Amino acid sequence: MPEDAELSEIFHWLFLDRKSGALIKLWFRSLDSSPAIEERYFEQGYLKFNSAEATFIEKYNSAQHSLDNRSNSVPAKELIAALENYLKTHS
Template sequence: MPLSYRSLFYFESATAILLEIKRLDLPGEQDPNKLYHWLMFDKATGTLHPQDFVSMQAGAEVQEREFRQGRLRFTEQSATYVAHATGQALELAAAQPAQLPAALAQAIEAYLATLQPGSPR
């Protein structure tokens, strides 16, 4: 079965993975809120936490994403995610894995299965 998404950005630490995926199962869809999803994966629990996108800024070297849950600032090599609830910073390294970890891939497929076709979540 072909994947219903592809990974666009991928950042990893010892405890978490933060990635952006683009849905491929919505041909012709133009709404970015339906196509793109930022997801935080907790390695210890295997839990996937969707990030509710608010805004973005893209500079020549540094990009930022604001979510209801936190703020992400990243370059091609690394990222820092600061959770709004705790103020804790999580340092992550940029990566381009040939294949996603099995537990993450399963969590993403389960998450996508909960979405109605064409709905943001």
């Protein structure tokens, strides 16, 4: 990526719809960072997180999702397959 690339070109955030198994791209708008909490704003909602947990609030506060940081665990085979399929069709 060029040095002047937009953050939305560098970072891609995906939402896993557990019911359908589909990965949905979140359209990045802006971010805010502090030592205690990180925040990301998307067209579809708002994510706030730290090193242990996160909350995703859907647009219009239609739903809230509590998330756990599982970066040290092995992803499920279904998630890996969904990511591989997403990358094949969106690259």
